[in-house]
Amino acid sequence: MSFDFVRHRFKFYALSLALIVPGVLSLLLPGGIRPGIDFSSGTIMTVRFEGPVEQTVLREALDDLGHSEAIVQRSDNNSYVIRLRAFEQALTETIETGGRSERQVIVAGLTERFGPVEVLSLDSVSPIVATETVWYSMLAVAAASVGILLYLWWAFRRVPHPVRFGACAVAALVHEALLLLGVFSILGRLFGIEVDSLFISATLTVIGFAVHDTITVFDRIRENFIRHAGEPIEDIINHSLAQTLVRSLSTGMCVILTLVALYLFGGVTIRNFILALLIGIVAGTYGSIFNASMLLYSWEHGELGNFFRRFTGRRGIPARAT
């Protein structure tokens, strides 16, 4: 139990860095993240046929119907997920010309070839909406970070340097958000998992949960600061971490078990959402123990300042750059 977390902090930093490097690289390379239709616009249709239909035949049929861009994916028995560009849906014109909508053309065309088709679900998002969603998503995540920073600053106002508590919590959550994005970028490359607006919800929930966790640790540090005034800060942080470790793991465990149950038994529609929550919450539990508190120590200990000074100092001496 009496583990010296602080002494091993550089190992934790290295581990945290190592965890996000593959994901960040994947993010930076072209096609970093696979945007779902919420962000990139388009149409996703789930259709069910009465009898078996070959994937390639369906693909050709859609080509015939003028949708060469269609991507067809088998879902379960006789069901397919079809991805298309966003439908042009100027309602008034279609009706005035007596024409059929794009959807009707597709459904009629498929019925003609393969028999009755049932449209189980259809989502179509136009580019106007998609662009706005991207914008609001970024805004929401930024606002959540600022809101949390300000709240922590206020909640820890009685401790010396309260802003450091907020800043360290936010730094830890940026790490978790990057980790989550990185993992989804890699998953996108490997399994074609897309990022949609539910993913943003998951990210925000994870941020909330991670901070929740960090606060519990910080809260104990705050208490021990007052109770053991004058003690060396590494002892206080180590002690606080030891005292809250069981709780962090227990809570993490409960939430993770809940999410696993949701992943296994809940609907397929929200499976990626649950996966994002799962990854984020594991990262959050890790981050509150190994990132936030360690950063706080490094800052209090002056290491953060030294690090940045060294960083800027090196730039000034090109001879040493290699």
Add this chain to the structure above:
Amino acid sequence: MRNRWRLLITAVLTLIGLAVVWPRYPGNFIPGGEFLPGSPGVNLQLGSYRFQREGATLGLDLQGGTHLVLLADMSKAPGQDQAEVLRGVIQVLERRVNAYGVAEPLIQTQGTDRVIVELPGVKDIEEAKKLIGQTAQLDFRERDPATGEWKVAVATGLDGEPKELTGKYFRPNAQVVFDQRGGSQPQVAFEFDDEGAHLFEQLTRRLIGQPLGIFLDNQVISAPTVQAVISRNGVITGVRLQEARTLAIQLNAGAVPVPISIIEERTVDATLGSDSVRKSIVAGGVSFVIVALFMIMAYRLPGLVATVALFIYAVLTLAVFILVPVTLTLAGIAGFILSVGMAVDANILIFERMREELRWGKTLGAAVEAGFDRAWSSVFDANVTTLITCGLLYWFGQQFGASVIQGFALTLAIGVAISLFSAVFTTRSLLRAIIGSSWTHNPVLFGSEIPEPVMPVAPSRSVRLSQRGAPS
């Protein structure tokens, strides 16, 4: 004595919650539960206030239906109050959707030029789209002398061609005015453009003393008797104030054909929706059992108490969802199930603290009280940040009409708020009641024999530590 009141409050709230939550057809939710009596639902009447709920309000993704976001092309209505134009569009949509016979449709504005339309249970979406997509058609009709049926009035246009008199010739400035002579009766004043004025003059000359039908989308909205020849300006009388206001909006909407296009569409089949509901219930049940087992194994007696509190939490939260009502979506249910996992966090914090206090030699009663008091600040801080995130999520969802995300944020926020009650108030009163009996005074039941995490100290600093003295 005070604790007895706390227990009573908890019991009463739980019973009310259970009464609200109990399903109408238990067999649908509890396997083999067909023989259980069904709930009559909530049905209260206090004077003119009537409150009725039959169960949870399900979102479109759970009950099946269509969600549309419509964009009104405001460039086709230049120089007009956009809010007014949009209000007119909504009036028209509402009337059409109601005429179509959709149960509990939702039509609301989003921003300055958009309308969200939710049509639960609508499967043939093309029909519905055709219905709502048409621009409002206003026309003037006269009765056919032979059959007595309404037919669209035709007159000779400025170019000598026969023309039907429709809202096309309306200036979109119909408004409610008050007749000064007749004791300030409300009237709707309207104005034609040049062509319309020419047509209307011929028509009113022809129809003096006879009714003139004003039709919006083939439905008569007013049939005043023509009293004088009118060309450019006219008034519609004989309407009540509320009707006059509606009519003015409708006339403007009918006169302003703003093209509408669909910029977002989400359709879910009802079978897919009910499948999701079933799966969510299973997932929720499994989650609850897992969390309960975990808590009892980790914290023993308090864990059992926390499980009871968690059950009360689930019942109360669902009851609030039904009473508010919160529209439950798939993501919303996921948020609720997730909050079950998070709701025990407050208890874990408190129990861990209690264990520490026990190890530090406090008596059971004192340890319980200290556990709750000391853990409160972190429980509170942690939940406030979750509420901040929920607020932002709600805003985020509202900005682009994602009811899915709004639902998730709302359910999570309600969950967090109720968990504060159940984890702190309920657990505390239950624990207090339990430690009143002597058989519970066994530290094993509280799992406090596990060794204490001691504050690790580097050898050079041990002097300092001994000055403080180990907590006894």
